[in-house]
Amino acid sequence: MTTVETPPAATREALGPTLIDLAKEGLDIVVVDADLGNSTTARKFKAEYPDRFFTVGIAEANMIGVSCGLAAAGKIAFCSTFAVFLPGHCFDQIRVSVAQTGLNVKMVASHTGITVGADGISAQAIEDLALMCSLPGINVICPADVVEARKAIEVAAKTDGPFYIRTGRAKVPVIYGDGYEFELGKAHQLRDGADVTVIAIGVMVSAAIEAAEALANEGIDCRVLNMATVSPLDEAAITAAARETGAIVTAEEHLVKTGVSAMVSQVVGRTVPVPMGAVGLDGYAESGSPDELLEKYGLTADDIVREVKAAIARKHGDAPGASRDGTS
């Protein structure tokens, strides 16, 4: 694991500057925006490349279609808005015009999860991974920090085909150094361990690292995987974790029943069945500060520690069922 002394940063901050760098590198990038470019940081691109930045107004369905036309004509078409609107407002357009065509459209959705904060539940996308991972042929990435977000955007720009990149509004710890290389479709192991594996995404990755350190002090050897590529999932890393550590806990800022927990469970269930636990959301939250919300809705390092211990107890066959009893 690499820890660098860098101030926390929001993953959304990577978008605009990275697109400018890629365009300067010579990539034929265009940006389509639906009136939230200041928030997603996509609008920074306009200052450098005004002719290649297109606003469509508050019209997400049109944004997807315009992006598809640009992509079909050979452009690397990025579009961005909040995740409640993309995919929330334009799922059918993504399904027919992007997923079923394989066009070179890069969708970057910010303001995901409950760390959107005070704007409340209409603005907190906790279902977007379910929607996007339901579509065949779209690469879905949830970066853990601003460095990984930048690397993921670079890989998306240089890899033909549709991408969905999930960024966040809240500042989160920077865990990767500039030398980090994001590998599409590969889990990144941040820490090895023999007793249990935590598979985390997004803001929960730094919490997973913190939890693993706390568990180490109690003699529990915890592997930590950053599953930044949520689709296609790195099944080899999941089965290896199941086989080698015997218990898996997922951690995500998304609904558990349709998120990474559900997707990892499918792999575990048909390969190497082991006890599993899940840290994530069971329903809608409310307004509040990001930290208050993470605390109240059970998305902290402490919650991961508790879930890990429960999973290990089940592994040893001496404990009751999962903390989630199916009533949620």
Add this chain to the structure above:
Amino acid sequence: MVATETTQDLVATTRRIRRHIIEMTAEAGSGHPGGSLSSVEILTALYFRVMNHKPDEPDWPDRDRFILSKGHCTPVYYSTLAEAGYFPIDELMTFRKLNSRLQGHPKVNTAPGIEMSSGSLGQGLSYSIGQCLAARLDNRDYRLYCLMGDGECQEGQTWEALMCAPYYELDNLTAIIDRNGVQNDYFVKDTMELEPLDIRLNAFGWHVLTVDGHDLDELLSAFDDSKRMKGKPTVIVAKTTKGKGVSYMENDPSWHGKAPNPEQVAQALAEIGRE
């Protein structure tokens, strides 16, 4: 069907296309003959006179592009592409069958000439705008022709796109609305009225032309006009008859999406006539 000397040869093509529409939907046992028959003259004018394209080089970067936004009208689309030489006419009889390149609704990169996937209404004009913006960025002079249904104009995305194209002054875009007045369940005016359509389109900033959509001369003249228009996209409201050319289908909502039986096929082919 109105024809002058200049369009006499096109009339023969429209007859062949109408016969294909009947025969391929009958062979498939399903499909959408009504809105296909209403747009035969529109596609014939485009593919045989108006558009700059090379059937033997479907990916030619400078080709004009036709986008079928009303994606259910594959019978007229595939028939026109086949007549234009993009793929064999015999292949039309595989329409909607397993392993065919001719899917029920268009899927890009299946058969040559299919520009874009569609089938969920309202998406084609947005795509066309993206292509037009790219043409401008790349200094290419190809044009986009996007065919929409009138029922399709009830979709919200259509109006997002109708707002957008004039904002970008896309004079390399011609939209055509097949104004046949009938949608899936019933008549457009009794489902969700669009009128005054020309006033609405004009207010959105379009150069609006209204023509008889079965009159090839009027269509050709409107397409010429749209090519000369500067600073605005053009929309051609083509007044048509759903099911045109087959008496029992004309203006009958039930022929939006079903296939004729053998007796109905025989009658339809007799009415359409040969070249």
